Amino acid sequence: MVVNLLKGFCRAVLPLYPRKALSTNVLVRRTPSLGKHLIGLSRSSTSVNHRKLVRNGEEKKSVIWIEGNIASGKTTCLEYFSKTSDIEVLTEPVSKWRNVQGCNPLGLMYQDPSRWGLTHQTYVQLTMLDRHVLPTASPIRMMERSIYSAKYIFVENLYKSGKMPEVDFAVLSEWFEWIIKNIAIPVDLIVYLQTSPQTCYKRLKQRCREEEKVIPLEYLESIHNLYEDWLIHHKSFEVPAPVLVIPADHDLKKMLHQYEENREKILMAHC
Numbered sequence: 001m002v003v004n005l006l007k008g009f010c011r012a013v014l015p016l017y018p019r020k021a022l023s024t025n026v027l028v029r030r031t032p033s034l035g036k037h038l039i040g041l042s043r044s045s046t047s048v049n050h051r052k053l054v055r056n057g058e059e060k061k062s063v064i065w066i067e068g069n070i071a072s073g074k075t076t077c078l079e080y081f082s083k084t085s086d087i088e089v090l091t092e093p094v095s096k097w098r099n100v101q102g103c104n105p106l107g108l109m110y111q112d113p114s115r116w117g118l119t120h121q122t123y124v125q126l127t128m129l130d131r132h133v134l135p136t137a138s139p140i141r142m143m144e145r146s147i148y149s150a151k152y153i154f155v156e157n158l159y160k161s162g163k164m165p166e167v168d169f170a171v172l173s174e175w176f177e178w179i180i181k182n183i184a185i186p187v188d189l190i191v192y193l194q195t196s197p198q199t200c201y202k203r204l205k206q207r208c209r210e211e212e213k214v215i216p217l218e219y220l221e222s223i224h225n226l227y228e229d230w231l232i233h234h235k236s237f238e239v240p241a242p243v244l245v246i247p248a249d250h251d252l253k254k255m256l257h258q259y260e261e262n263r264e265k266i267l268m269a270h271c
């Protein structure tokens with residue numbers, strides 16, 4: 001009875017409101033661009049169960065993207081949340097980028113971006129799209145980056161720095177526009193791990209991935225600025241979901257503490 005009443009309410013009233021603003025008490029600041037910036041949650045919402053409303057007899061799945069600079073701690077964050085039941089985690093397919101049929105497009109791109117940037121980013125686009133359309137097995141999906149950041153951050157960086165020829169950029173842009181127009185890429189929340197480029201540089205050196213040994217601090221600064229313009233200042237491109245910013249320069253212990261503090265905000269992203 002109560003469930004039916006609730007369902008009726010949802011059907012009649014929810015469509016009248018912006019989806020994310022009503023049901024979770026998420027405080028959303030509207031910005032001049034298309035994006036919204038999530039700046040906090042009201043206290044009462046923290047007790048809400050993260051299981052979703054039922055629509056058309058199906059459980060609604062939530063999709064959360066973890067975004068951030070290279071070596072900002074995305075994988076570490078995902079590893080932490082992967083221990084929670086009901087959450088499935090999709091990391092970036094970096095191993096594929098390092099080995100597609102015996103070739104290493106990631107390494108080639110770092111060696112000669114003008115020659116191999118298009119090759120690498122085409123493969124990134126394909127493999128990220130493959131991730132986005134993978135059927136979800138759990139109520140909550142957390143994934144590392146997205147086809148959006150591939151285009152808005154990495155392709156943009158190659159082009160803006162003069163390392164991608166105009167024709168390569170045009171072809172990738174047309175592909176991207178076609179994909180987002182014709183294929184549903186669901187997302188409910190973007191978690192932005194905000195770091196300084198210096199922190200990332202330190203962590204990158206510590207991780208010591210062979211292909212990345214040639215990355216200078218300036219490269220991480222450019223990626224950082226593009227992320228900030230996109231997700232913080234809303235100066236560049238459409239932001240497809242609310243953004244939760246987590247300062248991520250801290251040591252691991254403090255980061256895990258912050259993830260715990262933000263757990264409800266993140267897991268209620270679908271409401």
Ligand SMILES: Nc1ncnc2c1ncn2[C@@H]1O[C@H](COP(=O)(O)OP(=O)(O)O)[C@@H](O)[C@H]1O
Pocket residue numbers: 068069070071072073074075076077203204206207248249250251252253255
């Ligand atoms: N909060 C942290 N403090 C110190 N080192 C960290 C922290 N988070 C991650 N690391 C280390 O930094 C490196 C990059 O982290 P990782 O999670 O792989 O980043 P990303 O997936 O964003 O590239 C790894 O060696 C990881 O162990």
Ligand SMILES: Nc1ccn([C@H]2C[C@H](O)[C@@H](COP(=O)(O)O)O2)c(=O)n1
Pocket residue numbers: 068069070071072074092094106124149150151154155212
């Ligand atoms: N569209 C992309 C996405 C990532 N990369 C590079 C950057 C790193 O060297 C590597 C993996 O990134 P991480 O998960 O460590 O932040 O892939 C790229 O070139 N283009």
